[in-house]
Amino acid sequence: MKKIVAMCGSMREESNTNKLVKKAAEASGCDFELVELGRMSIKPCTGCSMCMMNEGQCPIDDDMQAVYDKLIEADGLIISGPTYFLDISGAVKDFIDRTMAIRYRGVGPEYNPDMPWLGNVPLADKPTVLIVTVAGGGHERAIESLKLAFDDCHKVNIVAQQAEPVGMNDVDDMPEVLQRAEETGKKLGAALQ
Ligand SMILES: Cc1cc2nc3c(=O)[nH]c(=O)nc-3n(C[C@H](O)[C@H](O)[C@H](O)COP(=O)(O)O)c2cc1C
Numbered sequence: 001m002k003k004i005v006a007m008c009g010s011m012r013e014e015s016n017t018n019k020l021v022k023k024a025a026e027a028s029g030c031d032f033e034l035v036e037l038g039r040m041s042i043k044p045c046t047g048c049s050m051c052m053m054n055e056g057q058c059p060i061d062d063d064m065q066a067v068y069d070k071l072i073e074a075d076g077l078i079i080s081g082p083t084y085f086l087d088i089s090g091a092v093k094d095f096i097d098r099t100m101a102i103r104y105r106g107v108g109p110e111y112n113p114d115m116p117w118l119g120n121v122p123l124a125d126k127p128t129v130l131i132v133t134v135a136g137g138g139h140e141r142a143i144e145s146l147k148l149a150f151d152d153c154h155k156v157n158i159v160a161q162q163a164e165p166v167g168m169n170d171v172d173d174m175p176e177v178l179q180r181a182e183e184t185g186k187k188l189g190a191a192l193q
Contacts, residue, residue, distance in 0.1 A: 001030060001031045001055060002030045002031065002076060002192040003030065003031045003032070003033070003073070003074055003075050003076075004025055004028055004031065004032040004033070004074060004075065004076045004078060004188065004192075005032070005033055005035055005071055005076075005077055005078070006021050006024070006025040006031045006032050006033065006034050006035065006077075006078035006080075007021070007024070007037070007077070007078060007079050007080060007095070008022075008034055008035065008036040008037060008038070008080060009021075009023045009037055009079070009080040009081030009082065009088075009089065009091070009092045009095070009101065010037070010038060010080075010081065010089075010133075011037060011038040011091055012038060013036075013038055013039075015038075015082070015133075016133045016164075016166050016169075016170065016171045017080050017081060017082050017131065017132070017133045017134065018034075018036065018038075018080075019171050019172065019178075020080070020131050020133065020162070020164065020171060020177070020181040020184075021034070021078050021131055021181075022034065022190065023138035023178055023181040023182055023185065024078055024129060024131060024162075024181045024182070024184045024185030025078060025185060026185065027181070027182040027183075027184075027185030028185040028186065028188045028189035028192070029186075029189040030076065030188070030189055030192055032078075033070065035067060035070060036051045037091050037092065037095060038091075040062075040063035040064075040067075041062050041063050041073075042062060042063055042067070042091070042095055042098060043060050043062050043064075043094070043095055044094045044096075044097065044098075045058075045060075045094070045098050046060070046101060048152070051100065051101035051104045052104050053100070054104075055105060055107070056102060056103070056104035056105030056106070056107070057101065058101040058103045060098070061091035062099045063127050064095070064148070065096075065100075066100065066138075068099075068102060071099070071102065071122075071123060072102065072105070072122045074126065075126065075127070076125075076126055076127040076128065076188050076191065077123070077126055077128040077129075077130065077190055077193045078128070078129050078130075078185075078188065079126070079129075079130050079131075079146055079150055080129060080130070080131035080132065081132060081146065081183070082132070082133050082134070082141065082142075083132060083133065083134035083135075083138045083139050083141075083142040085138070086138030086141055086142070087138065087141050087142050087145055088132075088142045088145045088146060092146075093097045093145075096146075096149045097185070098151075099149070099153070099154065100153075102123060102143070102154070103119070103121065103122075103153065103154070104119070105120075105122050106119040106120035106122060107119030107120075107165055118174040119173050121153065121154065121155050123150070123154040123156050124154070124155040124156070125155065125156070125157050125160050126155040126156045126157060127156075127157050127188055127191035127192055128150055128158050128159065128164070128188075129159060129160040129161065129184050129185070129187065129188045130143055130147065130150070130158060130160075130161040130162070131151060131159070131161075131163075131166050131181070131184065132142075132146065132148045132161075132162070132163040132164070132166075133163075133166050133171075134164070134165050134166070135165065135166065135167055135168065135186060136143045136165055136167065137165070139163040139164070139165060141161065142163070143161055143163045146161075147161070150177050157191070159187050159190075159191040160183075160184045160187040160188065161184075161187055162181065162184045163179070164177050176187065177180050177190045179189075
């Protein structure tokens with residue numbers, strides 16, 4: 001069975017974002033692993049460039065080390081986060097910045113003779129869905145930020161995206177939002193058939 005890694009981007013347990021991610025993951029019909037940023041310690045990228053010179057190995061010894069392998073080994077991805085100050089949150093940005101190391105795995109002529117500087121782009125073409133929540137406004141930019149990182153940089157295949165204004169509500173009380181998360185998850189499952 002295909003395996004999805006579902007990044008729950010909120011730092012709050014049982015948050016709206018994380019609930020939608022779980023709903024989508026369950027609806028995908030695939031095996032899935034929830035990776036909850038709120039339960040992990042992921043430090044900011046220091047810009048040391050060691051990953052660039054060391055085949056994508058990041059020297060920061062924290063929970064991101066396990067996440068690298070999970071992302072690379074997954075068949076499909078769910079990437080999510082809440083909207084903070086009209087964009088993705090700092091925790092999600094820290095996670096994204098640290099994924100830069102993945103781009104330096106498999107770089108060189110042996111991996112891509114035509115474009116050795118590009119390498120084999122380990123996350124390329126992985127079916128992926130993006131999920132963002134927001135109280136009222138700013139979600140367009142937040143989802144665009146996720147797209148820029150995972151579509152433009154990591155070259156994943158975005159099969160669905162969902163940005164949900166939820167006000168001050170709990171998504172458990174918003175059946176139409178949960179329904180859309182199910183549809184999002186089914187699209188991911190279909191792409192992984
Ligand atoms: C620091 C901070 C900044 C926020 N900025 C915005 C914002 O710019 N626009 C908005 O509509 N909601 C904003 N919110 C509300 C959250 O986007 C919203 O509650 C979201 O659903 C939280 O997701 P969660 O339940 O998964 O943690 C902000 C919340 C926090 C804590």
